[in-house]
Amino acid sequence: MMKVMGHCSCGAHSCAAEKKVDAKVSVFHEYGKVIFSLLLLTSGIIMNALDLAFFHEGSVALIWYIVAYLPVGIPVMKEAWESIREKDYFSEFTLMIIATLGAFYIGEYPEGVAVMLFYTVGELFQDKAVDKAKRNIGALLDVRPEKALVLREGNLVIESPKKIKVGEIIEIKAGERVPLDGTMQNEVAAFNTAALTGESVPRNIRKGEEVLAGMIVTDKVIRLEVTRPFDKSALARILELVQNASERKAPAELFIRKFARIYTPIVIALAVLIVLCPFVYSLINPPFVFAFNDWLYRALVFLVISCPCALVVSIPLGYFGGIGAASRLGILFKGGNYLDAITKINTVVFDKTGTLTKGTFEVQACKSAGEVSEEELVKLVASVESDSTHPIAKAVVNYAKEQNIECVAVTGTKEFAGYGLEATIDGAMVLVGNCRLLSKFDISYPKELLEITDTIVVCAVGNRYAGYLLLADALKEDAKVAIDNLKALNIENIQILSGDKQSIVTNFAEKLGISKAYGDLLPEGKVNHLEELRQDEANRIAFVGDGMNDAPVLALSHVGIAMGGLGSDAAIETADVVIQTDQPSKVAEAIKVGKLTRRIIWQNVSLAFGVKLLVLILGAGGIATLWEAVFADVGVALLAIMNAVRIQKMIK
Numbered sequence: 001m002m003k004v005m006g007h008c009s010c011g012a013h014s015c016a017a018e019k020k021v022d023a024k025v026s027v028f029h030e031y032g033k034v035i036f037s038l039l040l041l042t043s044g045i046i047m048n049a050l051d052l053a054f055f056h057e058g059s060v061a062l063i064w065y066i067v068a069y070l071p072v073g074i075p076v077m078k079e080a081w082e083s084i085r086e087k088d089y090f091s092e093f094t095l096m097i098i099a100t101l102g103a104f105y106i107g108e109y110p111e112g113v114a115v116m117l118f119y120t121v122g123e124l125f126q127d128k129a130v131d132k133a134k135r136n137i138g139a140l141l142d143v144r145p146e147k148a149l150v151l152r153e154g155n156l157v158i159e160s161p162k163k164i165k166v167g168e169i170i171e172i173k174a175g176e177r178v179p180l181d182g183t184m185q186n187e188v189a190a191f192n193t194a195a196l197t198g199e200s201v202p203r204n205i206r207k208g209e210e211v212l213a214g215m216i217v218t219d220k221v222i223r224l225e226v227t228r229p230f231d232k233s234a235l236a237r238i239l240e241l242v243q244n245a246s247e248r249k250a251p252a253e254l255f256i257r258k259f260a261r262i263y264t265p266i267v268i269a270l271a272v273l274i275v276l277c278p279f280v281y282s283l284i285n286p287p288f289v290f291a292f293n294d295w296l297y298r299a300l301v302f303l304v305i306s307c308p309c310a311l312v313v314s315i316p317l318g319y320f321g322g323i324g325a326a327s328r329l330g331i332l333f334k335g336g337n338y339l340d341a342i343t344k345i346n347t348v349v350f351d352k353t354g355t356l357t358k359g360t361f362e363v364q365a366c367k368s369a370g371e372v373s374e375e376e377l378v379k380l381v382a383s384v385e386s387d388s389t390h391p392i393a394k395a396v397v398n399y400a401k402e403q404n405i406e407c408v409a410v411t412g413t414k415e416f417a418g419y420g421l422e423a424t425i426d427g428a429m430v431l432v433g434n435c436r437l438l439s440k441f442d443i444s445y446p447k448e449l450l451e452i453t454d455t456i457v458v459c460a461v462g463n464r465y466a467g468y469l470l471l472a473d474a475l476k477e478d479a480k481v482a483i484d485n486l487k488a489l490n491i492e493n494i495q496i497l498s499g500d501k502q503s504i505v506t507n508f509a510e511k512l513g514i515s516k517a518y519g520d521l522l523p524e525g526k527v528n529h530l531e532e533l534r535q536d537e538a539n540r541i542a543f544v545g546d547g548m549n550d551a552p553v554l555a556l557s558h559v560g561i562a563m564g565g566l567g568s569d570a571a572i573e574t575a576d577v578v579i580q581t582d583q584p585s586k587v588a589e590a591i592k593v594g595k596l597t598r599r600i601i602w603q604n605v606s607l608a609f610g611v612k613l614l615v616l617i618l619g620a621g622g623i624a625t626l627w628e629a630v631f632a633d634v635g636v637a638l639l640a641i642m643n644a645v646r647i648q649k650m651i652k
Contacts, residue, residue, distance in 0.1 A: 036071050037071050064109075102299070114630055115304055118630045145179045150170050156171055166229060172221070172224070181212050181228040183225050186220070187206065187207050274298055304633055305612055305624070305632055321645060322647050326339075329586065332578040334575075342594040343598050345558070348494050349557070359546075362471065363470070363471055364454070366378055366467070366468075379407065411424045429463070431459065433458065438458055453507075454470055479512060480512055483513055483514060496516070497526045499521055523553075544563060545562065545563065546563055563584065596650060
């Protein structure tokens, strides 16, 4: 039902201007037809009420109302014909034509025009609501500039991003959006990533790190080396993902589609019976007088109110609105089916590293043996590690910078693979590495160091043990909040799976309040664990991982959620839901969005069925008129649509 709006290939402002003009002409054309029909209908009703003689002469009234009918009736007739050609004989368009032509047949010209007029007005409002939802998502995500500054032959040239090649250097000024993915050429700069992640806090990106299209440079002019073409950027993939999400239908959407195919012919059959049964009864019971036009009128009322447009439009729009609102929070659903499936989750399984933890080492403690001070110990270790690219070495050097400890010059650095480093500082030999390095040099150290489960970096100066630094992966700031929020949603079965040591995993689990934590698992071990969980059919499992090495378990779970997968092809391909902000607390928010969307959709279903059933009964009984039927049908449709659009405003 919903087609995604494409993007102008020329990238020029003139093309955009032409589109705006075309759109204005189209809007004027559509509304002009409605206004013309409304004026003729209103004037016809007034002339009839004033009992003007010329209006009742011959076929003047009939011709008047036919002219009023055609501008709004012909487009519906075309739609009905297209549906019939596609062998969809019982569409809502067919219902409208049968109802209006029947009204003309029995002489109820104003009501025949009114049915088609207000149906068209309802369709215009529906289209406007759908277009607004699309524009909201387009404005939210498609923030790629139409022009970029590219460095060619020493000069900066204005070029369309689509024509810039991988490897070229582009320049972006402060306050401008990044047009293409690339690697940072400056030392450091701050970026606003709100369009991609929903986070308003600026993020510092350093030289050599990746910068993504859609980010905004906040503090200086920067240069990037382009790493992906325009249509392959992370943002392009996200746009495609969100815009195509409506193709993956939720169970409620599939049900309504199947229901409409059965429902419409049944309604037409019932309308025929409303006319036929009294006729048959009049033959059996002669005192009963059968008035064909009266019973036909009741059947027409029945047809108008039975039109399923409120359901057919508002339910897909509800899911589309939910997907759009979630994307504003940095949560990407790959389809309405996953938005629906996440509401049934009762078991959440987390990977540890990079999901609940930062995935980077941080110095937790410094223990000196007394030979040197703790500050001196940090200085020695950081100085020896300063040229190393190992994550542990980087963590130590960063820690020294945070403590304002200056590194000193080292000479004669030697690396012992799997052990550590040897270097000379101020004429003294300094060893930095693991306990095996000290054993290799026959340097004694406290044996309790071997019992420490976390990562340690030991240091010896001049063949004497000097102390150690304790490092560990740190929990993300919102990890505890993530678990608390899931428990608040009555999800009690929360587990951690990790390849780390069991003692480390248990330690993190205790901090988070998780009772089930499993360590020392290889990837196949995680798969086996998830298969065991799935053996209990009552378990509806969401697995939350980093999207890179957890592809098998992401695919095996009922809902696979990839953390921080903005630039990860594996995350985009494997997961059902992608959380761009790298925040585990977004898992609970994703479930809340799913539940809110589902609640609003079933509100629409209940409203539509309830009102339609009431007016159907009144129409069959001769109490409701065509006027009431059309107002009820269009009114219910508009209420359902406004309720569906409300999702965008409720989720912030």
